[in-house]
Amino acid sequence: xxFIKHFWSYLVMVGLIFLLHQxxxxxxxxxxxxxxxxxxxxxxxTKNSLSDENLDLSGVxxxxxxxxxxxxxxxxxxxxxxxxYFAQGYVMAKDRIWxxxxxTMVAAGRLTEIVGERALEYDxxxxxxxxxxAAAKIAENLKNDPVSNRILDSYAAGVNSYITQIDYKNLPVxxxxxxxxxxxxxxxxxxxxxxxxxxTLNGGSDDFRITNVVDQYGFxxxxxxxxxxxxxxxxxxxxxxxxNFSPLPVKTPSKIMASxxxxxxxxxxxxxxxxxxxxxxxxxxAKSATGLPILSNDPHLGLTLPSIWYQMQLSCPTVNVYxxxxxxxxxxxxxxxxxxxxxxxxxxSDVMDFYKIRFNNKEKTHYMYDNKWKxxxxxxxxxxxxxxxxxxxxxxxxxxxxxxxxxxxxxxxNKNAPAGHAMxxxxxxxxxxxxMIFYYLNRAKNYDDYxxxxxxxxxxxxxxxxxSNQNDIAITPNGKLPLxxxxxxxxxLDGSMPEHDWQGWIPAEQNPTVKNPPHGFVSSANQxxxxxxxxxxxxxxxxxxxxAVRINERLAAMRNANADSLRSxxxxxxxxxxxxxxxTLIPILETSNxxxxxxxxxxxxxxxxxxxxxxxxxxxxxRWVKELENWIWNDEFPTEQFMLHPTEDRTFEMLKKEAxxxxxxxxxxxxxxxTMNDMVVGSFKATLDSLTKYNGPLKPETWAWGxxxxxxxxxxxxxxxxxxxxIMNGGGRGIVNATTESTGxxxxxxxxxxxxxxxxxxxxxxxxxxxxxxKYYDNMVDKWAAGKLDTLVFMKNKDEKSVRLTRTMTIKxxxxxx
Amino acid sequence: MLYxxxxxxxxxxxxxxxxxxxxPVALALCWWKAKTPKEAFWISAFATFCLWIGYATFLNATxxxxxxxxxxxxxxxxxxxxxxxxKIVLVFTIMTIIATSIGGFAGMSGVQMRRYFK
Numbered sequence: 058x059x060f061i062k063h064f065w066s067y068l069v070m071v072g073l074i075f076l077l078h079q080x081x082x083x084x085x086x087x088x089x090x091x092x093x094x095x096x097x098x099x100x101x102x103t104k105n106s107l108s109d110e111n112l113d114l115s116g117v118x119x120x121x122x123x124x125x126x127x128x129x130x131x132x133x134x135x136x137x138x139x140x141x142y143f144a145q146g147y148v149m150a151k152d153r154i155w156x157x158x159x160x161t162m163v164a165a166g167r168l169t170e171i172v173g174e175r176a177l178e179y180d181x182x183x184x185x186x187x188x189x190x191a192a193a194k195i196a197e198n199l200k201n202d203p204v205s206n207r208i209l210d211s212y213a214a215g216v217n218s219y220i221t222q223i224d225y226k227n228l229p230v231x232x233x234x235x236x237x238x239x240x241x242x243x244x245x246x247x248x249x250x251x252x253x254x255x256x257t258l259n260g261g262s263d264d265f266r267i268t269n270v271v272d273q274y275g276f277x278x279x280x281x282x283x284x285x286x287x288x289x290x291x292x293x294x295x296x297x298x299x300x301n302f303s304p305l306p307v308k309t310p311s312k313i314m315a316s317x318x319x320x321x322x323x324x325x326x327x328x329x330x331x332x333x334x335x336x337x338x339x340x341x342x343a344k345s346a347t348g349l350p351i352l353s354n355d356p357h358l359g360l361t362l363p364s365i366w367y368q369m370q371l372s373c374p375t376v377n378v379y380x381x382x383x384x385x386x387x388x389x390x391x392x393x394x395x396x397x398x399x400x401x402x403x404x405x406s407d408v409m410d411f412y413k414i415r416f417n418n419k420e421k422t423h424y425m426y427d428n429k430w431k432x433x434x435x436x437x438x439x440x441x442x443x444x445x446x447x448x449x450x451x452x453x454x455x456x457x458x459x460x461x462x463x464x465x466x467x468x469x470x471n472k473n474a475p476a477g478h479a480m481x482x483x484x485x486x487x488x489x490x491x492x493m494i495f496y497y498l499n500r501a502k503n504y505d506d507y508x509x510x511x512x513x514x515x516x517x518x519x520x521x522x523x524x525s526n527q528n529d530i531a532i533t534p535n536g537k538l539p540l541x542x543x544x545x546x547x548x549x550l551d552g553s554m555p556e557h558d559w560q561g562w563i564p565a566e567q568n569p570t571v572k573n574p575p576h577g578f579v580s581s582a583n584q585x586x587x588x589x590x591x592x593x594x595x596x597x598x599x600x601x602x603x604x605a606v607r608i609n610e611r612l613a614a615m616r617n618a619n620a621d622s623l624r625s626x627x628x629x630x631x632x633x634x635x636x637x638x639x640x641t642l643i644p645i646l647e648t649s650n651x652x653x654x655x656x657x658x659x660x661x662x663x664x665x666x667x668x669x670x671x672x673x674x675x676x677x678x679x680r681w682v683k684e685l686e687n688w689i690w691n692d693e694f695p696t697e698q699f700m701l702h703p704t705e706d707r708t709f710e711m712l713k714k715e716a717x718x719x720x721x722x723x724x725x726x727x728x729x730x731x732t733m734n735d736m737v738v739g740s741f742k743a744t745l746d747s748l749t750k751y752n753g754p755l756k757p758e759t760w761a762w763g764x765x766x767x768x769x770x771x772x773x774x775x776x777x778x779x780x781x782x783x784i785m786n787g788g789g790r791g792i793v794n795a796t797t798e799s800t801g802x803x804x805x806x807x808x809x810x811x812x813x814x815x816x817x818x819x820x821x822x823x824x825x826x827x828x829x830x831x832k833y834y835d836n837m838v839d840k841w842a843a844g845k846l847d848t849l850v851f852m853k854n855k856d857e858k859s860v861r862l863t864r865t866m867t868i869k870x871x872x873x874x875x
Numbered sequence: 876m877l878y879x880x881x882x883x884x885x886x887x888x889x890x891x892x893x894x895x896x897x898x899p900v901a902l903a904l905c906w907w908k909a910k911t912p913k914e915a916f917w918i919s920a921f922a923t924f925c926l927w928i929g930y931a932t933f934l935n936a937t938x939x940x941x942x943x944x945x946x947x948x949x950x951x952x953x954x955x956x957x958x959x960x961x962k963i964v965l966v967f968t969i970m971t972i973i974a975t976s977i978g979g980f981a982g983m984s985g986v987q988m989r990r991y992f993k
Contacts, residue, residue, distance in 0.1 A: 089894050
């Protein structure tokens, strides 16, 4: 008793410290986090945070100078390549280590370890995609590739050099909130980061959804509604470009899909994300004011803070390049050097296919293939929860690839793949080294170097655009493209038929490409790579042609272009889809004498077809066309039953040319046959009702497109206060300025090539620092929203003087004391 | 005097040590100087409060970005009852509760434990 009387306060104190020192459930470690001496306030940057630094680090061979400009972009000057990539790893980690690690945890399906059980289904899904296993294999393979191995090791050493010296006070605040610490960086983690990009850009499929349509309506309907080439298109490789090769023969089997299913396939693979796309273009010297090419690129991705990109200059005797890097990956992904500039957009060909698998028994030890039982391979996956609990899951592999879900369960993330469907996915290809394409592009001097660099790349296939100061421009949809028979993988394939396996790869030199086309420019916006004359099958559906049509119209009309004329295309808000369909829809609206729709109808009639931030017409159009699409299709092809809707292109064709099509009737109304006019007018009213419900009665301020769209840049870890919302800008889905609610141009770059020294302009919606306590966390956002570009500082050498250079970090080799 | 000692020694220790170092400091100083558990509790609690809130105010005043607002939004999610409280009040209240309870009980235990051994 006496002990308790004298020690209770001590026990209370120790108990409190213990509880407040670690995360409990969703609660962060409150004591540690809120202590001004160690917690989040230590992450506040002040004026003094950014000053010159001298570091002695073991790992560098010679002195490295890192000069930061006024936008906190590091310009790294090293004397050899090893030191260059070491320093790149070091400075990247200094600004972005939390983000780098977070991406690897996503791809490896290990988020439960840092955020707990709520990430379990998401993790399970990512594990079942098999990305971590493929990444490990790639990392293993690259040990035999001398250049990749050297770069990856140097980079990892730089990251680790930063990690080992960081103390708790200086940890990024996300680590403090979630209560964990960075762990050792390895080349495997770099590959995991690249896996993330493969998954983002190639990780979607509608194979299940369209198969459900075939099962219900038959092939004739599918041929009519889900055509293999759109009615309006402006392909990347201009029509008429000759194919100077003899294609490999590909034989189409008589049976082109797996046998019919009794029930709807409950599929849990996400659809390819239409907003995840990009634009790039280059004009040749004949169209530019200087007589030399100008190149532009804006990759559209989910908008996040910290940003997906990080600007930097990498310079050593063998290379001098400026551009953006991916956190966790050595080299520059999109950028320019003295002689050339390059950029990427996603190809979006069909590279994820599903095979129906017949297993021999419940244990799924064997599956039928080529009339024989073939053994499966099983792996046990362990999920470690934050609480320490371990959950196990068995993953089955066939020779096609992993079986994504063994059985349909309500909790399965994304509600996607049912029993017995194996996935063949290009992202799991372990050959090649994607990093090498960037290594060689960073150093490229001319068109031949560009062509050579392209051969190293696997996935996700990208439209690599190129321009040089020798007045060459070119574009190549590039990457490993599976050799398929026509429509192979449009539907679920039969996993027991060898004819349904991918037939090999399209020979790299036969990937579509064009150099210096007669019209004087090259461009891409995720549309079809080629017109139907290309001898290989790449996919039946690509991004809607709207952005491509607009870009090509503007470039065709362009004369005496300069960087600013290309910038104006980046910000082009013209709505090509509206131009195509409104002349059909507006006369139908005018047949209605419902007075309630008159004010909105007048607005849309007077609308200049620009998706500008203040345009109410854009708001009405964008919401209406979505609603109309649903009114027409969702009765016959309900998305909630995993059915696919026809494309916008097909819908528009039907509205324009097939006014009496049976699909206009709403089959859920028994005693009434609806007409096209009923759909158009009814959906217009419904749109106005829903806009009124969420935004109040029609007013220019509250119905302005920028307000309704409410573009937001969310924090990567979804921490509310760390996001930016309510960004007023225009654009939208299918607009060249592709800024939607949560996706958009994640980097905008315009480069004017020059014989002497190129001029680069660019920015991204975020900031160089990953620290929410720094003003460089989101300093470029407002300028980005306003459509402006920064003038980039591309230094000729480390002694170059500029008022924009603010501070220097000098890294010297650490002297070893004996 | 005791207040000043906790403030100064605790401040220096906190600057270099872990966040909870204020507790052993208050405990030791109260063992040495404090008369009653009640006195020890309140002096230690007040000193720790002054130290934390004082330093937090300084850091916040010199910072480029208002992190307190962002952390408050993180806690409240921007909706509900918590978001009605001014952000700095919410964050400083949490700091105050942690600082006073850790500091207070530490100081108090110093006196109580001294009495056990004497």
